[in-house]
Amino acid sequence: MHHPWQARDLITDRRDFLRRCGMGFGTMALGNLMQSASAAQKPLPGTPHYAPKAKRVVHLFMNGGPSQVDTFDPKPALQEQHGKQISLDGRKTERPTGAALRSPFSFKRYGQSGLEVSELFAHTAQHADDLCVIRSMTADVPNHEPSLMLMNCGEGRLPRPSMGSWVTYGLGSENENLPAYVSLCPGGMPIKRAENWRSSFLPGRFQGTYLDSSIQQVEDMIENLRNTQVRDARQAKQLDFLRQVNEQHLREQQHDPQLEARIRSFELAYRMQTDATDAFDISREPQHIRDMYGPGNFARQCLMARRLIERGVRFVQLWHGAGQPWDSHDDIEDHRRLAKECDQAIGAFLTDLKMRGLLDETLVLWGGEFGRTPVVELPQAGSNKGVMKGRDHNHYGFSVWMAGGGVKGGHVHGSTDEFGFAAVDQPVHVHDLHATMFHLLGMNHEELTFHYSGRDFRPTDVHGKIVTNIIA
Numbered sequence: 001m002h003h004p005w006q007a008r009d010l011i012t013d014r015r016d017f018l019r020r021c022g023m024g025f026g027t028m029a030l031g032n033l034m035q036s037a038s039a040a041q042k043p044l045p046g047t048p049h050y051a052p053k054a055k056r057v058v059h060l061f062m063n064g065g066p067s068q069v070d071t072f073d074p075k076p077a078l079q080e081q082h083g084k085q086i087s088l089d090g091r092k093t094e095r096p097t098g099a100a101l102r103s104p105f106s107f108k109r110y111g112q113s114g115l116e117v118s119e120l121f122a123h124t125a126q127h128a129d130d131l132c133v134i135r136s137m138t139a140d141v142p143n144h145e146p147s148l149m150l151m152n153c154g155e156g157r158l159p160r161p162s163m164g165s166w167v168t169y170g171l172g173s174e175n176e177n178l179p180a181y182v183s184l185c186p187g188g189m190p191i192k193r194a195e196n197w198r199s200s201f202l203p204g205r206f207q208g209t210y211l212d213s214s215i216q217q218v219e220d221m222i223e224n225l226r227n228t229q230v231r232d233a234r235q236a237k238q239l240d241f242l243r244q245v246n247e248q249h250l251r252e253q254q255h256d257p258q259l260e261a262r263i264r265s266f267e268l269a270y271r272m273q274t275d276a277t278d279a280f281d282i283s284r285e286p287q288h289i290r291d292m293y294g295p296g297n298f299a300r301q302c303l304m305a306r307r308l309i310e311r312g313v314r315f316v317q318l319w320h321g322a323g324q325p326w327d328s329h330d331d332i333e334d335h336r337r338l339a340k341e342c343d344q345a346i347g348a349f350l351t352d353l354k355m356r357g358l359l360d361e362t363l364v365l366w367g368g369e370f371g372r373t374p375v376v377e378l379p380q381a382g383s384n385k386g387v388m389k390g391r392d393h394n395h396y397g398f399s400v401w402m403a404g405g406g407v408k409g410g411h412v413h414g415s416t417d418e419f420g421f422a423a424v425d426q427p428v429h430v431h432d433l434h435a436t437m438f439h440l441l442g443m444n445h446e447e448l449t450f451h452y453s454g455r456d457f458r459p460t461d462v463h464g465k466i467v468t469n470i471i472a
Contacts, residue, residue: 046172052442053406053471054363055174056309057167059317060346062338063148063190064326067103067372067391068399069420070335071118073135074107077418078374086375086419093373093392094142095329100419101376101391104333113410120339123347124366129410130350130359132470133401136414136423139370139430142393144191144324147369150430152196154459161450163434164315165199165206166459167441170448174312178279179209181315182308186214186297188322197317201452208317211280213301218280279307292348297321299345306352309362326368329377331389350403363405363440371398374419396422400433406440408472428467435464440471 069075082102105118111128124131139147146156153160161169164181173180183197189210190196197208215221282290282303293299301318308316320326320342328334346366353359372391379388397416403409414426438445438459445464449456 046170048171048442049444049447050442052440053361054404054440054442055171055361056313057164057315057363057365057405057437057441058305058309058349059164059315060342060364060366061190061317061319062326062342062366062368063319063321064144064324064328065147065368065370065372065393065398066326066338067328067332067335068135068394068397068416069372069374070103070105070332071120071339072116072133072399072401073416073420074116074118075103075374075416075418075420078102078420081419088375088421091396091422093375093377093394095380095392096378097373097375097392098378098388099376100374101332101389105335111410115410115412120335121343121346123343124350126347127350127403130354130403131401132403132407132409132411132413133399134413134428134433134467134470135397135399135416136425136427137367137371137398137400137430137433138423138427139395139398142370142395144327144369144393147393147395148190148192148196151367151369153198153200154431154434154461159195159198159200160457160461161200161202161206161459162197162208163437163459164197164208164317165202166438166448167315169199169202169206169450170438170443171314171441173314178276178308178311178313180313181206181208182313183208183210183317183319184213184301184304185210185319186212186301186321188212190319190322191324201457202450208315213304214297218277221280222276279311279313280304282307289352292351294344294348296341296345298342299348302345302349306349306356306358309358310356328372329390329392330387332372332391333389353404359404361405363407363437364403365400365437366402367400368398370395374421394421397424397427402470406472407470411470413467413470426467429463431460431463432465432467435460436467436470439466 069078078100079102081100083099086100103118105120107116107118109116110125113129115125115128115131115133117125117128139150140156141147150156153162164183168180181197194210197210199207211221213221278284282300285303290303293303298318298320305316305318320338326335326338350359350364353362353364371394373394374391376388377390377392397420414423414428416422417424435445438448445460446458449458
């Protein structure tokens with residue numbers, strides 16, 4: 001028997017459609033939802049399996065892989081063994097590595113919980129008693145592409161819907177005039193581009209909407225948002241006519257899912273003409289709020305995220321930058337610059353959510369697709385600068401943290417070995433992280449399914465265990 005959610009749509013393959021339209025709604029300028037579609041066609045809020053602790057998710061993505069031993073997992077043994085060979089217990093690194101490399105950053109305890117946090121995240125650490133740090137995360141492989149897909153889509157190799165798509169599929173949208181799922185990345189796109197927020201075999205309206213948050217003018221950020229030739233009543237009449245033509249065409253095509261998804265994206269673009277301009281315009285914030293977040297692209301993103309979730313956006317993902325900025329192969333000191341670009345904004349974001357009573361119902365996730373080795377990466381011809389101060393990729397053990405949304409604050413779950421290389425106590429696979437997030441959102445990850453290609457798929461495939469002891 002199919003899950004009731006499956007009645008929304010049984011969709012065939014739309015990968016070609018996503019390849020053409022995956023960059024969001026840059027060309028959307030048609031449609032008119034002044035004339036409402038039927039209730040079955042709207043992504044209205046769904047019904048959770050049980051009372052949720054969180055209503056929405058904000059994912060602070062440090063793409064490239066931040067080092068756990070330089071941020072949230074201090075290892076005194078690295079200081080003691082610096083420059084010496086240490087045992088990796090037969091585990092292989094992606095690139096040649098050498099001796100132990102101590103962290104150049106100091107750690108201190110914060111809050112009543114005494115949570116240890118690196119100097120890199122001193123602003124974030126002011127919320128130590130709100131943070132639930134998982135120090136025993138594991139992934140599958142030490143490569144960016146499959147690890148990004150695993151963290152975002154629950155599968156490193158095969159096409160699967162992103163977590164944001166699953167969340168909006170399961171819970172729907174609280175604001176029909178804005179996308180339910182927004183992905184903000186300044187200056188371009190991350191590795192794997194739109195595959196990170198794809199809907200895959202889920203209905204196309206559940207894919208993420210990508211925006212370049214470094215663009216200052218809102219109407220430039222969202223291309224073709226407004227019709228400069230026809231406005232107001234004339235535009236409404238014109239688009240109403242196009243809606244009727246589109247509906248007739250859709251019936252003739254026997255409700256082709258790709259066509260239907262495109263029509264809905266046009267309709268959303270029309271509705272966004274007012275709401276999007278307001279939601280993304282941080283100049284409407286008081287100066288003291290903007291000063292609290294600080295300068296730079298990540299600060300803009302965090303402030304946009306707060307404005308979006310206030311308006312009912314279900315899932316917001318904030319990438320640090322295009323490509324893989326946290327990929328510090330050559331010199332781990334580069335983490336200082338990267339943290340400076342985002343730490344103040346993250347601390348301000350958590351403060352702002354608490355002031356507005358939003359943190360309890362907002363699940364905030366921070367982390368990358370994996371961590372980094374506690375040993376130094378050795379120079380290689382043509383692949384790095386020959387400076388032996390960097391760290392290689394590490395999927396055996398790394399850290400993420402969550403805040404709000406029903407998690408235990410001031411709590412540390414699990415641990416890595418004495419050097420921070422591999423999870424040894426209460427390991428948490430990415431599938432387990434996802435299962436726990438869905439649980440906090442009121443959804444059973446084993447019952448949230450979609451029938452496709454003869455099989456009932458779920459967000460965690462056949463994996464995932466809820467990490468119950470991080471739940472408040």
